[in-house]
Amino acid sequence: MDEKAKRTRELLASFYSTDPSAGGGAGVGSAASPRKMASPDSINSPSFDPDVYMSLLVQKLNLEGLLQKHVEMAAEIKNLDTDLQMLVYENYNKFINATDTIKRMKNNIVGMEANMEQLLAKITSVQSKSDLVNTSLFEKREHIEKLHRTRNLLRKVQFIYDLPTRLAKCIKAEAYADAVRFFIGSKPIFEAYGDSSFQDCKRASEEAIDLVIKNLQAKIYSDSEPIEARAEAVVLLKQLNFPVDSLKTKLLEKLEDYLMTLQDEHKETGASALDTLETSEPSDIGKLSDTILSLKTPTGTHMVSVGEVSKIIRAYLIIFPDSERRLIELIQELFTKRYGIIERRVKERMTSADILKMIRVIWEDVTLMDEVLAEAALPAFSLEAARSIIRQFISTSFSHLLLEVSEALTKSQPMPKKGSEESSLQNALEDSKKVVIQGSLDLLSEFRQLLDDNLELLAKLRDLIVDWVQEGFQGFFQKLDERFLALCGRGYIANPDPSVIDAIQVDKVQTGLVLVLAQLSVFIEQIAIPKIMEEIAASFSGGGARGYEHGPAFVPGEICRIFRSAGERFLLLYINMKTQKISILLKKRFTTPNWIKHKEPREVHMFVDLLLQELEAVGIEVRQILPQGLVRRHRHSDSTGSTNSSRSNPTREDKLTRTNTQRVRSQFLESHLAKLFEQKMEIFTKVQYTQESVISTIIKFCLKSLQEFVRLQTFNRSGFQQIQLDIEFLKNPLKEFVDDDAAIDFLLKEVIGAAHERCLDPIPLEAPILDKLISTKISKSREENQSSSLA
Amino acid sequence: MRGASTGIVYGGLKYQARCIADVKADTDHTSFLAGTLSLKEENEVHLIRLSPPGSELVCEGLFYHPNEIWDLKSCPFNPRIFSTVFTFGETYGASVWQIPELNGQSNAPQLEQLVSLNEHTFKIKCVLWWPSGKYDKLISIDEGNLFLWSIDASNKMAKVISQESVGMLHNLSGGAWDPHDRNAVAGICDSSLEFWDLRTMKKTSSIEQAHARDVEYNPKKQHLLVTAEDVSGIRLWDLRRPKFPVKELPGHAHWTWVIRHNPEYNELILSAGTDSTVNLWLAHPPGADDSISESPVDSPKRPKDSLLNSYTDYEDSVYGLAWSTREPSVFASLSYDGRVVVESVKSYIRK
DSSP: OHHHHHHHHHHHHHHHOSOHHHHSHHHHHHHHHHHHTOOTTOTTSTTOOHHHHHHHHHHHOOHHHHHHHHHHHHHHHHHHHHHHHHHHHHHHHHHHHHHHHHHHHHHHHTTHHHHHHHHHHHHHHHHHHHHHHHHHHHHHHHHHHHHHHHHHHHHHHHHHHHHHHHHHHHHHHTOHHHHHHHHHHHHHHHHHHTTTTTHHHHHHHHHHHHHHHHHHHHHHHOTTSOHHHHHHHHHHHHHTTOOHHHHHHHHHHHHHHHHHHHHHHHHHHHHHHHHHHHHSOTTOHHHHHHHHHHHHHHHHHHHHHHHHHHHHHHHHHHHOGGGHHHHHHHHHHHHHHHHHHHHHHHTSOOOHHHHHHHHHHHHHHHHHHHHHOGGGOHHHHHHHHHHHHHHHHHHHHHHHHHHHHHHHHHHTOSOOOHHHHHHHHHHHHHHHHHHHHHHHHHHHHHHHHHHHOOOHHHHHHHHHHHHHHHHHHHHHHHHHHHHHHHHTTOHHHHOOOTTTSOOOOGGGSOHHHHHHHHHHHHHIIIIIHHHHHHHHHHHSOOOOTTOGGGOOSOOHHHHHHHHHHHHHHHHHHHHHHHHHHHHHHHHHHHHSSOGGGOOOOOSOOTHHHHHHHHHHHHHHHHHHHSOOOSSOOOTTTTOTTOOHHHHTOHHHHHHHHHHHHSOHHHHHHHHHHHHHHSOOOOOSOOOOSSHHHHHHHHHHHHHHHHHHHHHTOOBOHHHHHHHHHHHHHHHHHHHHHOSOHHHHHHHHHHHHHHHHHTBSSOOOOOHHHHHHHHHHHHHHHHHHHHHHHHO | OOSSOOSEEEOOOOSOEEEEEEOTTOSSSEEEEEEEOOSSSOEEEEEEEEOTTSSOEEEEEEEEESSEEEEEEEOSSOTTEEEEEEEETTEEEEEEEEOOOOOSOOEEEEOEEEEEOTTOSSOEEEEEEOTTSOOSEEEEEESSEEEEEEEETTTTEEEEEEEEEOOSSOOOOEEEEOTTOTTEEEEEOSSEEEEEETTTTEEEEEEESOOEEEEEEOSSSTTEEEEEETTTEEEEEETTSTTSOSEEEOOOSSOEEEEEEOSSOTTEEEEEETTSOEEEEEOOOTTSSSGGGSOTTTGGGOOSSEEEEEEOOOSSOEEEEEEOSSSTTEEEEEETTSOEEEEEOGGGSOO
C-alpha cells in the first residue's frame, strides 16, 4: 500500500513538473536523487535508455526470467494507465468548481460603490467642526501654560530660600545624605546667581554644608559608627568634592599605629613567655605549663584585637576600595613579625604542642584576615612561614637530643668517690640508653602531634614533615656516631679537618666511657633503631616529597651498619686502651732493672699487684656495662686461694726441669716440635660483648705483651727465676678472671718459655721455694686486704 | 706447611731470628740477608737468594757472626756490605761487615769487619743507611743518642761527625732516614716521634701521642711517613700537619712490629706483628686523591684503603720483613722461629 502511495505521488510530481527533484518536495527529492545516479537498469530514472535496459535485461536474465519480466511489465503498464485516467478525471472536477466560484463573486461586487460615497461626506463634516473648537480654546490654553511655568519657578526660588533651614533640619536629623542631595541640587543656581540675588542664602547654606562636612568627617573617624554609615559619609564627602585621599592616608596611618601597638603586645607576650621559660628550670614542669597557660591568655585578648583589625580592614576596604595595596603590605608585615617571633622561639627548646598552639592562633588570625583580604595571599605566606618554622623545629629538636645524649654520657664522667664509681658507668649507660630511646620516641610523638593535627596548614606540609623527620633521624644518628668518636678523642677520623676537632685528647678519655659507648652503640643498633624504624613505619611512612628515586630519607640498615662497626670499634678501642695502660706498666717493669745482674728472687714482684689491680678495675667497669657470657665460671668458685692445687701439675714441672738440663739447641728444636704437635692456640679470637670475652681478651693481650717484653731482654739465672716466680703467682689470680684455663696456661707457659730462651743460665727455682714465696705473698696480700677492710 | 701456602719457605736458619734485609745493591739476584738471635750458640748471617725461576730459596752464603743480631741493614750501594747491631749479655756493639769473596764455597768463611761503631755508651738500637743511593754516612741510634758517622770503607775508618743526646728522660728505640732529604731523620721516642736536622743536630718537629714500634718514610712522596704502633695499629702521617694522623689502619691483633712500603708501589704497605701474621694493606697516600675528605661513613663504599691479604702461615711472631728492591712484587718475612717465607704479591698490584 505504501509503495502504491509513493508511486502515485511520484507520478503526480512528474506530471506537474519536468524535473522530479525540484517539484517533488523533500521526501520525493531525497528519494529521487539516488535515482538520478541509478544504474541503467532502473526504469524510473530520467536518463532511462530503453535500448540499454533491454540489452541489460537480455544479458542478465534467461528466457524464463524474461518472460516473467514481460508479465510484470505488462501489469505495470496497465496499472499506470488506470492511474492516469483517474488523475485526468479529478482535475476536470476541480476546474468546474473554480468556474462556479468566479461567477458568484461577480454578482456580489455590484452595489458597493454608493455606500462608499456616503461615508466620505460624513468624515468631511466632522473635520470642519473640530477645527472650529480648536481655534476657540487656543488663547485660554496659552495662558494656563504660562501660569504653570511661573509657579514652578516660584517653587524653586522658595526651595533655595528654604535651603539653609532645610539643611539645618537635616543636620539635626543627621540626614546628611538628604542635605548633600539638596545642596548639590541647588548648586547650579548658586553658581549662576550666587553673587547677586541669593547671596545670603548661599552663604547660609554653605555654612550649613560646612557643618555637614565636619560632621561627616567626625563620623568617618569615629570607630563606633557602623561601617555602612562611614562608607556613606565618605561617598557624600566625595560628592561634595572634599579631598578624601588625605583622609584615607590619615586613617591608614592610624591603623598602622594600631597594628604597631598590637605587634608590640605580641612581642611583649612572646618575650615574657621567653623570660619565664628561661627563668624556669627545664625540669620544672609545673612552671612550664604555667608559661603555656600564660601564653594562652594574651592570645585570648589579642584574638579580639585581630578581630577588630579585620573589621577595620573590611571597613576600609569598603570605604576606600583603592587602599588595598597598602593594607596588604601592613597585614603582611604584621604576620611576618609574628612568625618571626615564633621562629626565634623555636630556637629554644619547646614542645610541638606549643608550636601547634602558636601556629594555630596565627592561623586563625590568618583565616580571619584572609576572608577580608584574600589578595594578601596570607595562606600561602603562612605556609611558607610554617614550613620554615617546622623545619627549624625538627632540626633543633634533633640537635637538642644530640646534646642530651652527650650530656647523659659525660655527666657522670667526673667520678667523685670510689664508692659511687661502681654504679656511675652503669648509670651513664642506662641514662644514655634512656635518653636515646626515650628521646627519640618523644621526638617522634612530638612530630606525630604535628602530623595528627588537623590544621589545614600542616596537612599541606605532611609529606615534607615526614621527610624532614626521616632525614632528621638519619642525620641525628650519623652525627651521634661522629659525636661518639669525638668523645673518644677520635674525632679526626670522622672529620679530618683539624680546626673543628674537639680538644679532647686521647689520653684524657675515660676508658669507662669508651666501654659505655660500645655498649650504647650495640643498644642503638639492636633495639633503638628497630624501634624507631617501627615507629617511623607506623606513622611517618609516605613522604616522598623528595622523589622516589632517592628512596626514603631514613635508612635504618645504613645506620645499623654504622653503629655495628662503631660498637666493635669502641670495644676494641677499650681493650686497646686498657692493654696499653697495662703495656706501659709491663714496659716499665722490663726496661728498668738490669736483668743480667738480677739478684735472687726474694718475693713476688709488686708489678703483679699493679697488673691485678688494673685487671680488677677493668672487671669493675666491664661488669657494670656488659652482660655476662653464657658460660658460667663455676669451675673456680671453690678453688679460690688454694695455690697447691693448680701449681703442682707434676708432668709440666718435670718436663720443664728436664728440658732445662738438656742442651739449648735441642730444647729449641723440642719446643719447636712441641708447638707443631700442640693444638695451635687461638689467642686472638673475635671479641664478644660479654664481660668474660673482654676481660679474657685483655688478659690474653697482656700475657702476649709480657712474652714479647721478655723476648727483648737477656736474663741471668735470678732474673729468669724472678719471672718464673711472678708468672707462677699470676696463674691463679688470672684464672679467677677468665674461664679459658687452657689459653692462660698456654700463654703463661709461653712467657716462661721465652724467659727460658732468653736466659744465659736457665735453672728454675725449686718447687718448694716457689711454693713458699707464693704462699708468703698470698698471706701478705690477705693481711693487707684485712687491714684495709678493717680500716 | 699447612693449608694452601703460596710462600716459598727457607728453613735454613737454625735459631731464632729477628732481622732480615733486602740486598738492595744486588741487581742480578733477588737476595736477602738474615741474621739469627741465639743467646748461647754461634750466630749466623745467611745470604739467601731466590733462584731465578722464583721457586726456591737457596742459601748463597753462611757466615758466622760473633754475637746475637738485633738489627741488620744492607748497604744500599754495595751488595757485599751490611751493618749489624749485636749484644752479648751486657756488651753491645754495631759494626759494618763485608762479605768475603765467595769462591764457590759457602761453608762459613769469616766475615770481614770493616768498621766498628764503638762510641756508644748506651744499648745500641739500630744503624741507618741513607736509603736512596751512595752516601758515605751512617746513622746509629742508641737509647740516648744519635750519631752521624762518616765511613771510609777502604781505610776501615769510621769517624763520628756529630752526636746528639736526647736526654735521660727519653728513650730512643729506633728510627728512619728520610729518603728524600739526607739531612732529615726520624727517631722513635717513648711516646712520640722526633725529627732532627742532621746539619744542626737539632730537633725540627715531633709527632706526639705516637707509641711507635717502627717508622718508615714513604719512598715516593716526601713528608709522608707511616708508623706501626702497639695499640693504634698503623697510622699514616703527613709531616706538614703532625697533629693528627692522615689515616689509620687497624694493624694487627696484637702489636704491629714492623711496617714497610713497597719500594715501587707506595700504596702497598706490608706490616708484620706479634699475632704471627703479615698483612698487606692498600693505603693510598693522601694528596693522590681527595679520599681524605670523605667521612668514614662512606668508607665501605670505597674499596680504597683495605686489607688486601693476611698471611697467617706463621708459627711465631714475625719481626722481620723486607721487600725486594729488584723484584718489587716479592717480599720476605722472618718469624721468630727462624723461618724465612718469600711471598709474591703480584696478584694485588694494580695493573
